Amino acid sequence: MSGGKDSTYVAYVLKEKYGLNILGYTFDNGFLSETARGNIAASVNRLGLDHIYFKPRFSVIREVFAHFVTTEKGCATHAVCPSCCAFYLSFAKMISRRIGIPFVIFGWAAEQDQPGVRIGRSHAYHDARRLRQFLDSAFSAESSAYIREMLATHMHAWIPGSMAIWILKRIPERFFKYTASKYPMVLTPLKAWGYDPERHARKIVELGLIHEGKADPMDTNCLMVHLLNLIDVKRHGYSPFIGEFASSVRQGKLDRHKWLKIFDEINSQIMNGTYRRADIAKVLDKLGLKEQDLRTGE
Numbered sequence: 001m002s003g004g005k006d007s008t009y010v011a012y013v014l015k016e017k018y019g020l021n022i023l024g025y026t027f028d029n030g031f032l033s034e035t036a037r038g039n040i041a042a043s044v045n046r047l048g049l050d051h052i053y054f055k056p057r058f059s060v061i062r063e064v065f066a067h068f069v070t071t072e073k074g075c076a077t078h079a080v081c082p083s084c085c086a087f088y089l090s091f092a093k094m095i096s097r098r099i100g101i102p103f104v105i106f107g108w109a110a111e112q113d114q115p116g117v118r119i120g121r122s123h124a125y126h127d128a129r130r131l132r133q134f135l136d137s138a139f140s141a142e143s144s145a146y147i148r149e150m151l152a153t154h155m156h157a158w159i160p161g162s163m164a165i166w167i168l169k170r171i172p173e174r175f176f177k178y179t180a181s182k183y184p185m186v187l188t189p190l191k192a193w194g195y196d197p198e199r200h201a202r203k204i205v206e207l208g209l210i211h212e213g214k215a216d217p218m219d220t221n222c223l224m225v226h227l228l229n230l231i232d233v234k235r236h237g238y239s240p241f242i243g244e245f246a247s248s249v250r251q252g253k254l255d256r257h258k259w260l261k262i263f264d265e266i267n268s269q270i271m272n273g274t275y276r277r278a279d280i281a282k283v284l285d286k287l288g289l290k291e292q293d294l295r296t297g298e
Contacts, residue, residue, distance in 0.1 A: 001026050001043070001051065003036025004220040006107035008043045008209050009200040010189060014105065015047050023101060024051035027088030030058045030286060031223040033279075035214055043209040054091050058286075060143045061087070065224060066287045067139075069231060069294055076231040076295075077240040080224060089186070096184035108188040109195035196253050218262075226276040227283045231294055233270045239263055 001007045001024045014020045024044055026032075044051045068079040092104045139147070201215045214220070232240050242263055248254040269275035284291060 001040055002107075002220065002222075003032070003039040004107070004217060005197065005201045005204055005210065005215045006109065006190065006195075008039065008107075008204050010105065010107040011043065011047060011049065012204060012207065012209060013189070013193070015049065022047075022049050023099070024049045025092055025095065026051070026053050027084075027091060028053050028055040029061050029084055029087065029222065029224070030055075031283060033219060033221065033223055035219040036221075039210045039214055039220060042211060043204070046207070046209050052095075054088075054095065056087065056091065057146075060139075060146055062287055063139050063143055064147075066289060069227065069287070070289065072295065075236070075240050077225075077228040080228055084222070084224075093184055093186075102184055103187050104184045105187045105189065107190060109190045109197075195248070197248060198254065223279050223283050226279045227294075229266060230270050230275060230280060233267055235295070237267075239266060 001011060003026070011022060011024060015022055024040075026040055040051070043049075064083050065080055068083065069076055072079040089104070089106075095101075096104050201210075204210045205212055205215060229239050229241070232238075245254060245259050245263070249256045249259065266275060280291075
């Protein structure tokens, strides 16, 4: 539960339609916005959910994020966001295994997991050589050991899909049931239900799960996103998130003129130095960096 509209809507449907007993889970990477925190509190209270925050040691998070924003030559967003995903998914699985929860469920939509997007986001972690170099060169021995242990629960995701399907077709059903009972299954129901961001946002506001004016992704996103936007727009001339929004526009789920205007305004503010100055200053301060440390000129 990130405090955004997608995970809030998924939690609502799972609780009210399917009657599931939910443990809400929020990964605190040190950069949650106050809007997101308020949304989480409101939705958890309204739905009557148990909920936990999980906050790993920030020294390791800082090392990971600072390394990528100062060394990554390509898309900074496609380097940092998968690292955070690896953290929050791995810890969610760890918690679920220890408590005995069978499913880990996320509010990812198909538009956020298309091959062109997924490959870009995952390249740093599916390339074992780069991962080893990353762990050996960027961190202290203690931090490297911490991350290796965390990622061990994520290793099964590195098996090629075709190989996984081949294995599943051939193993006895009793073995699959045993594995499923011992290891949580990750589900992304929006891919099956269909994704309509505007309708979902209206629904959760109508239900009082998120207050009016608090569902804007620019306000609920992790504060790191604003710094990554700045780096990538300066480097490439456009935000890497535009692909996901363009997909929804082509499907008639978002208004093209509205979001084109929003992205144009973001680009203009970044270029003239007025974009989210307070948020970016806060992120840089927590990372122990200055704006001149960022790789924005390549």
